Amino acid sequence: MVPSAVCPITDTLITDVVADLFYTATHQLPQDIFERLNSIYQLEVGENAREATRQILENAVKARQKQRPMCQDTGFPVVFVELGRQCPYQGDLAQAINQGVAKGYTEHYLRKSMVKDPVFDRTNTGDNTPAIIHTELVDGDHLKIMVEPKGTGSESMSALTMLKPSQGVDGIKQFILDAIFRAGANPCPPLLLGIGIGGTFEKAALMAKRALFDPVLDADALRQKADGGDPYAGLALELIQMVNETGIGTQGLGGVQMCIGVNIRTFATHIGALPVALNVQCHAARHAEAVIEADGTVTHLGQHIGTEARFDEASEAVNAHVVKLQTPVSAEQFAQLRAGDRVHISGTIYTARDAAHKRMMEAYEATGAFPFPMDNQIIYYVGPVPAMADEVIGPAGPTTAARMDKYAPFFLNHGLKAMIGKGYRSAEVIDAMKANGAVYMVGIGGAAVVIADSIKQCDVVAYPELGPEAVYRLQVENFPAIVAIDSQGNNIHEQGREAYRKRDLPADMAG
Numbered sequence: 418m419v420p421s422a423v424c425p426i427t428d429t430l431i432t433d434v435v436a437d438l439f440y441t442a443t444h445q446l447p448q449d450i451f452e453r454l455n456s457i458y459q460l461e462v463g464e465n466a467r468e469a470t471r472q473i474l475e476n477a478v479k480a481r482q483k484q485r486p487m488c489q490d491t492g493f494p495v496v497f498v499e500l501g502r503q504c505p506y507q508g509d510l511a512q513a514i515n516q517g518v519a520k521g522y523t524e525h526y527l528r529k530s531m532v533k534d535p536v537f538d539r540t541n542t543g544d545n546t547p548a549i550i551h552t553e554l555v556d557g558d559h560l561k562i563m564v565e566p567k568g569t570g571s572e573s574m575s576a577l578t579m580l581k582p583s584q585g586v587d588g589i590k591q592f593i594l595d596a597i598f599r600a601g602a603n604p605c606p607p608l609l610l611g612i613g614i615g616g617t618f619e620k621a622a623l624m625a626k627r628a629l630f631d632p633v634l635d636a637d638a639l640r641q642k643a644d645g646g647d648p649y650a651g652l653a654l655e656l657i658q659m660v661n662e663t664g665i666g667t668q669g670l671g672g673v674q675m676c677i678g679v680n681i682r683t684f685a686t687h688i689g690a691l692p693v694a695l696n697v698q699c700h701a702a703r704h705a706e707a708v709i710e711a712d713g714t715v716t717h718l719g720q721h722i723g724t725e726a727r728f729d730e731a732s733e734a735v736n737a738h739v740v741k742l743q744t745p746v747s748a749e750q751f752a753q754l755r756a757g758d759r760v761h762i763s764g765t766i767y768t769a770r771d772a773a774h775k776r777m778m779e780a781y782e783a784t785g786a787f788p789f790p791m792d793n794q795i796i797y798y799v800g801p802v803p804a805m806a807d808e809v810i811g812p813a814g815p816t817t818a819a820r821m822d823k824y825a826p827f828f829l830n831h832g833l834k835a836m837i838g839k840g841y842r843s844a845e846v847i848d849a850m851k852a853n854g855a856v857y858m859v860g861i862g863g864a865a866v867v868i869a870d871s872i873k874q875c876d877v878v879a880y881p882e883l884g885p886e887a888v889y890r891l892q893v894e895n896f897p898a899i900v901a902i903d904s905q906g907n908n909i910h911e912q913g914r915e916a917y918r919k920r921d922l923p924a925d926m927a928g
């Protein structure tokens with residue numbers, strides 16, 4: 418054991434390791450996740466879902482090549498620490514970790530998303546701190562740090578229940594299925610499910626989160642474990658099958674693949690309890706880890722994807738059906754678009770998120786004018802990563818459209834003809850779209866680098882103080898999107914599930 422007086426594990430070392438891990442995690446997808454996404458791509462039969470998976474893979478490769486975040490939401494900073502009981506480190510661990518988060522997010526131009534208070538002061542802390550830190554004492558003299566930039570789109574779809582023991586396995590399956598149907602397209606499927614079963618209320622949730630770091634097994638490996646007598650491997654297999662069978666599919670576009678994997682952790686529990694927690698993880702299943710030995714040696718663990726692209730044979734056939742939209746797009750052209758059409762948009766579009774929508778509404782009510790002409794316009798729901806010196810814009814994938822639902826009818830009634838986001842829309846928004854001949858398109862959630870590549874110019878139009886939430890005018894070339902809901906109310910999210918119900922399914926969809 419190294420005497421603490423000369424301990425080479427310093428706060429500075431921990432800070433540097435944490436900064437580096439967050440940087441790595443945001444642009445390098447773990448190898449097992451990449452392999453599973455590749456299998457999903459190979460097995461998918463739905464055209465739009467297959468194209469979405471192709472874009473997700475292309476995005477992962479580009480993110481690594483450019484060393485830029487694969488998704489614009491660089492997340493809650495979640496950190497698990499395993500601290501060896503004999504580890505000589507005696508510093509201020511929480512402070513060192515928080516300084517590492519601040520350093521990593523600032524030096525590497527990652528988007529900062531943490532606010533000071535959940536209810537009364539939602540001011541951005543400016544450096545993505547504080548981290549959410551979980552520390553566990555383990556055998557040994559090392560210190561292991563595992564980080565996860567956890568996107569809010571999937572975190573917000575997580576759930577916990579306290580079942581009765583008599584509800585057993587069927588109750589667990591129903592709870593997971595209900596949560597997946599509730600989540601739908603919002604958490605950017607394909608999904609990795611972290612599940613905690615047993616313990617107490619908080620233990621189940623913690624296990625579900627921790628399970629996201631476990632290696633993701635494919636169906637063959639799970640089958641082997643199940644055959645070897647592991648009932649939880651059998652349950653994981655069943656859950657994968659059930660999730661795939663929902664027909665929600667990749668990005669809610671239908672198809673037969675939706676599940677990257679199911680990782681289950683368990684713990685003893687009370688005779689009267691059966692706690693079950695589900696932590697939903699989107700396809701940007703980012704994590705990175707390192708071990709710091711007692712002598713200060715740092716070893717980074719886990720393989721990350723190489724740049725080989727084994728998925729690109731697809732897109733020629735797929736892109737043969739793309740509708741080219743050049744702005745200004747006429748009302749007639751918008752009306753002709755149909756749910757399921759793949760489009761490439763070129764020309765001018767505008768960005769706005771919740772805060773900008775609110776301000777634009779207030780501005781209109783006060784002055785009778787918007788910051789840009791709303792007639793026949795396209796608004797993209799996005800909050801990009803800060804741009805680096807040589808970038809037009811940082812990674813810029815779509816954000817959850819439902820957050821704009823309370824504002825959208827107002828803008829549709831004032832000339833807006835198209836919205837681009839991700840996830841579902843409310844009945845009120847769809848009614849307003851039908852009344853105004855408007856469409857809702859989805860970008861591929863998490864394909865932030867691919868989408869940023871289509872943005873050739875970016876200028877602030879209004880509210881610069883909102884940072885990534887300001888209103889921007891974008892000049893785009895072949896911006897890729899899919900019409901999810903057309904002006905007649907046809908909805909691809911519904912069609913996916915309907916098509917599933919009518920389709921002859923492959924015998925084994927677990928992949």
Ligand code: SF4
Binds near residue numbers: 569
């Ligand atoms: S892929 Fe989707 S859910 Fe995941 S972090 Fe990005 S926007 Fe959020």
